[in-house]
Amino acid sequence: MFSTYSCQNTKSKDNNVVGKAVEKKQNDLGEILKAKKLTILAENSATSYFIYRGHKMGLEYEILNEFAKEIGVKLEIKVVQDLDNIINQLNDGEGDVIACNYTVTKDRRNKIDFTKPIMRTSQVLVQRKPDNWRTIRKSIWEKELIRDPAQLSRKTIHVWKNSSYYDRLVNLQDELGDTIILKPLDGNIIPEDVIEMVSQGFIDYTVVDENVALINQRYYTNVDTELELSVKQRIAFGVRKQSPLLRKRLNAWLDDFMKTSTFNYIKYKYLNNTSNVSKSKSEYSSIKGTKISPYDDIIKDVSAKYGWDWRLIAALIYQESKFKLGQESWAGAYGLMQFMPTTGPSFNVFPDSPPAVQIDGGIRKIIKDYKEWESIPDTVQRIKFAMATYNAGLGHVLDAQRLASKYGKDPLVWDDNVEVYIKHLSNPKYYHDPVCYYGYMRGSETFNYVRSIFIRYTEYKTAFPIES
Template structure:
């Protein structure tokens, strides 16, 4: 067995890693691959602890921790919500992500399949149960008399838990400890832990088991639940890593050891677990956890996007990019409103600074539809929308020029990803501008290149978190 120690230096903000042997370098190059692709992909759940979207802004304790890690690596961070957590380890091992971050408890069974980072949280498991109907009129002693305060009293009770979780295993062990039967109802991984808490609060189920850190947050939203009965010792919560990715694991562990001694880590724990301001946002109607709305304009977006045969979530992503859903914003260049019309274009589509949101959105979608007509030869609908959105940002002329240059160089002018977008970035080069048919001239394409990627990255997140 080859023992190695990765060590790193930073050049221009990028990590450069070396190894003791060429053999190990060939065997495990996981962190270098992440740095080369410029992106850290994290498999997660839609929850207050891990990751949620509030008014278009990404939040969550684990998200904010790993945002700092990605910043240290000099790469972008992409959180992908897994629809069924039963498959999260298989998804990681098949390469769909680089890390797991879903308030994941370290267990022996999981350790057989993946490695874990050093724990970034510790939490016991607690029983979530409902207080009696008229609990607000009762004394605390009277309330307590209606609740299970001893694990032994779980005998013959039905407890709903995620079937592939450490909660299920704890319930099985608890049956041995109390010498009686607990009716454990295993739930699929597509039912989130916080959904089970909500069901207890609403009375559709009586009991569930969750980590105390999750329960404490949710008690702020559901004041009729009790979480006082602890059912386990404090267990370790960590990030999951593929067995083969030792290089990534070593660097992550070194980084976590340092980060958890910093004030920012303490602040993030306080922000999410001790104070209610940020976690209350999780149950806001404009959160992926609460009302399931992206913006105050979802119904308008759905109606107007349907007319154009567009996915309303894609238009929502573009609007967030332009204005963060502020219908009154005006830029220093003179653009205004949700979709940041320039005055001349706005007038053409009947959109003015004082126009109501419905008019702004309707006009913006009509403008997108008008732009799209430039790219009817692009048959793939997603690629066609990427050309359209690039043109929304830069104007169709420069995008058409990039297509012309791509074709002249023997590349497919109907594929934006990694083809036309690359020639778009070269609209500053004299030899490119000299290609026959180029009409709009010099253009710095970096901003538009990032713009398209950002709009579609957010769109994919919206599709995961906001169904329909």
């Protein structure tokens, strides 16, 4: 059993897949540009971020992904399981930007800064329509619904305790001079889940932002969201007070981006397009589903046979083929694992091989590449060398390793060492160097290949935890 393939760092029991425990950093724009990575703290929702069939989606994710492209960095997502802790996580340096349909409030502004608003929305009451609403006129069944905030007296409303919704209901009680029975919910229950609870009859009422309500009402058609309970409030991205340059750059970009057709399309895609609502509720969605791809059961079974984490293999397959069985590249690579015609037969994998055979052959190829790097003491780094070899071939990675050693970098570490020189192998200065035997390659592809797989793997681990 290859227990080392579980992607645990051999240097520390507590380290995660990326090899090091999270350090508390107060990154501003300069550090983000240097690291070429912007980390957002998101919730698992259609408005913020979710995974559908391995593909990253979400209104705020797509906006910030455009920003990341603009400043030339990769976007990394950290899904926050408990929104009660999100400000602490931001200020502790676990992420750079909060993106969770976050309302700007006075209390939050005391702790963090906000960008310019990306939208304005009011709070609405979510209530269930009568069971027979489809068979009678709206003018009749509407009489059974609350249409005036005064009717909330003595009603029980379940709502997130540390939200602007809860604060608004407390103020509304004072305005009414009567009691609203508030049932506080913890931050690990997202608004979309509470809307579902109303729809299924587990609770009677909740309050959410109108944009969230509109998205979910297209799926939960038996809920009503017409009663507004607040004025229009600002939804914005949260930024540390110690990151003024990031906030300034993001605001300047938003000023221009929010005038573009791309921004309008992203809003339409999530706020008006019913198909994307269906995706967020699909069995292949990280919000409601438990699957990354149609091949999860096969990936799990075959990965377990060889002792690999199935989510790492899923991240590799997505990078190779986006789970498209008949995928063929311009170079003739085929299938889920994108075997070249000269390599596939060595692992008994052919273009018409069934998924289980393709995945089994791909994992055996990764194991073979992993064994080429017995000199690498750290298992996470060793897996990254193996992934690079899977993509570029052993010879080019050996060239990059020799260049790293020549220029004073650690030849046994991929991150920020050998990966730097794999990128340089498209530059004649480096691929003509006497220590290089295999010549030119598009090294940036392999550089991005390894990084993308591990970023996606980290996201898959959060969205699809291993069953206990």
